[in-house]
Each structure stands twice: as structure tokens, then as C-alpha cells.
Amino acid sequence: MNIRIAFLQLMPGSDLEENLSIGKKACIEAKEKGADISLFPEMWSDGYYLPQDETELKKLAIRKDSEFINEFRALAAELEMAIGITFLEEHDPAPLNSVIFFDRTGTEILHYSKVQICAFADEKVLCGGDDFYVADLDFGRGAVKIGSMICFDREFPESARILMLKGAELILAPNACPMEINRLSALRARAYENMLAVATCNYPRGHPDCNGRSTLFDGVPWLRGEPGTRDMCVFEAPGDSGIYVADLNLDQLRTHRSNDIMGDKYRRPETYSILSDPNVRGIIDGEFVH
Numbered sequence: 001m002n003i004r005i006a007f008l009q010l011m012p013g014s015d016l017e018e019n020l021s022i023g024k025k026a027c028i029e030a031k032e033k034g035a036d037i038s039l040f041p042e043m044w045s046d047g048y049y050l051p052q053d054e055t056e057l058k059k060l061a062i063r064k065d066s067e068f069i070n071e072f073r074a075l076a077a078e079l080e081m082a083i084g085i086t087f088l089e090e091h092d093p094a095p096l097n098s099v100i101f102f103d104r105t106g107t108e109i110l111h112y113s114k115v116q117i118c119a120f121a122d123e124k125v126l127c128g129g130d131d132f133y134v135a136d137l138d139f140g141r142g143a144v145k146i147g148s149m150i151c152f153d154r155e156f157p158e159s160a161r162i163l164m165l166k167g168a169e170l171i172l173a174p175n176a177c178p179m180e181i182n183r184l185s186a187l188r189a190r191a192y193e194n195m196l197a198v199a200t201c202n203y204p205r206g207h208p209d210c211n212g213r214s215t216l217f218d219g220v221p222w223l224r225g226e227p228g229t230r231d232m233c234v235f236e237a238p239g240d241s242g243i244y245v246a247d248l249n250l251d252q253l254r255t256h257r258s259n260d261i262m263g264d265k266y267r268r269p270e271t272y273s274i275l276s277d278p279n280v281r282g283i284i285d286g287e288f289v290h
Contacts, residue, residue, distance in 0.1 A: 011206060074106060097150060115132065173198060187217055
């Protein structure tokens with residue numbers, strides 16, 4: 001059984017209304033290409049534009065029950081296709097970097113806000129989310145457990161590990177940064193070590209600090225009974241703007257998860273207490289800080 005994922009690797013427009021129009025047309029095209037779910041790049045509502053002025057920033061933020069979001073809710077039901085729509089979310093004291101997933105009936109099944117915000121850069125004006133969530137996505141021919149992480153979340157092994165422990169089989173990851181070998185390697189590692197798939201949708205080349213290369217890592221580094229290893233990257237988009245689709249073989253992934261040794265199989269959480277100790281800071285200026 002496959003699930004077909006559409007990566008909406010598109011240039012945004014100049015305002016919310018234009019992004020709504022571009023986004024809706026893209027979802028319709030994705031459906032025509034047979035997609036079960038369409039995924040937008042990070043913060044589609046304003047094209048990942050983050051003014052540092054608080055007043056200007058808050059003017060761009062929208063509510064999760066805004067007309068913009070509800071248009072995609074209705075479209076998911078109309079197309080009978082799941083949609084993951086990203087947006088700058090209204091929140092006090094500062095906005096959130098969020099994604100909402102609607103299933104093929106238009107029902108909200110997951111609402112996630114980026115936990116690991118880039119507080120060293122423009123995202124310092126945002127608040128971070130407070131948890132990672134998993135939901136069942138019924139796509140008609142079957143169901144899959146999905147979770148989400150957004151861009152910089154990828155750099156923290158804990159993000160994907162928590163989602164795996166909560167049952168995720170597929171992580172859908174909106175993105176807005178240059179996807180070069182090291183960031184792609186991080187995605188590969190998250191898929192490999194957790195025996196899950198990671199689908200990442202980026203902005204295309206031409207958007208500031210982005211280069212396309214949306215990817216699907218299927219989480220299966222080898223097939224039982226077959227010699228050698230295989231490339232888990234089953235799809236990589238070029239840099240150009242476009243609507244790209246890729247299939248994830250869920251049966252193959254589930255067989256691997258049942259038979260192999262990664263994920264939760266041989267963890268020893270009793271030895272990991274340092275990971276949740278907020279007083280441990282690690283190495284700073286060459287010194288271990290505790």
C-alpha cells in the first residue's frame with residue numbers, strides 16, 4: 001500500500017490573498033496528480049517573511065480559524081485530499097510558526113507549532129511550541145500515523161525520536177532553508193535511526209536562502225532477505241518551482257519496522273536521564289557546563 005505525497009515547492013505571492021490563490025490552485029493540481037496529501041513549505045501564509053518590528057509582525061499573524069485556514073479546510077473536503085497548511089499563527093505574547101493538517105473530510109487532525117525556533121536569527125521574534133503530536137491520517141485506501149517537525153526541528157534528534165515513540169510512521173516537515181548535504185544527512189539520520197519516513201517540502205530556488213530539493217526518505221535502509229543496502233532517499237526534487245509527487249511504500253516500511261533493530265527495539269532509557277536535565281548545558285567555550 002502506497003501513500004502519494006505532493007510537495008508544493010512554490011514561490012509565494014506578495015500577500016495573504018495571493019498565497020491563498022496560489023495555494024488552492026496548487027492543491028487542485030496535486031489532486032489531479034493523484035496525491036493523497038499536499039504539503040506546503042514553512043509559513044506559507046506570508047512566504048516565511050518575518051519582520052522584526054512587533055507591530056508589523058503581529059499584523060501578519062492569523063488565527064487558526066481564520067478565513068485563510070478555513071479555505072484549505074473546505075478544499076481538503078472538496079478534493080477528498082489531506083492538506084498540510086503552514087502559517088504564522090496569532091499568539092500571545094508572540095506569534096507561532098505553525099502547521100495544521102486536515103484530512104480528506106476537512107477534519108483537523110493535527111495542529112503543531114515549531115518547537116525549536118531559530119532564536120539566533122529572525123525567528124527570535126516568535127514563541128516556540130511546547131510539544132510534538134501524532135495523529136491518524138485516513139487517506140481512503142488505508143491509514144498512517146503522522147507527525148510533524150518544522151525546519152530547525154530536524155537538527156535535534158529528540159524531535160523525531162519523540163514522534164517515533166508516540167507512534168509516528170511518517171513525519172511531514174515544512175521547510176525554509178538551503179537543503180545541502182549536511183541538512184539532507186540529518187533528515188536521512190532521523191529516518192534511519194527511528195525507522196520512519198520523513199517528507200520535507202522546501203521553497204524553490206529564488207526564494208531567499210532556499211534552493212528547493214524537497215525530499216522523501218522512506219526509512220528503509222535494507223530489504224529483508226536481499227543483500228546490500230539501499231538509498232532511503234526515494235525522491236529529491238530539483239531546485240525549480242513545481243508541484244512534485246512521490247509515493248511512500250507503507251507496507252515495505254511496516255515490514256522493516258517489524259523486523260529490524262532500530263527505533264525503540266533496544267533503547268535503554270534508564271541511562272538517558274541527562275537528556276532531560278535542564279541544568280546540563282553541554283560544551284560551551286570548550287568546557288562542560290552542568
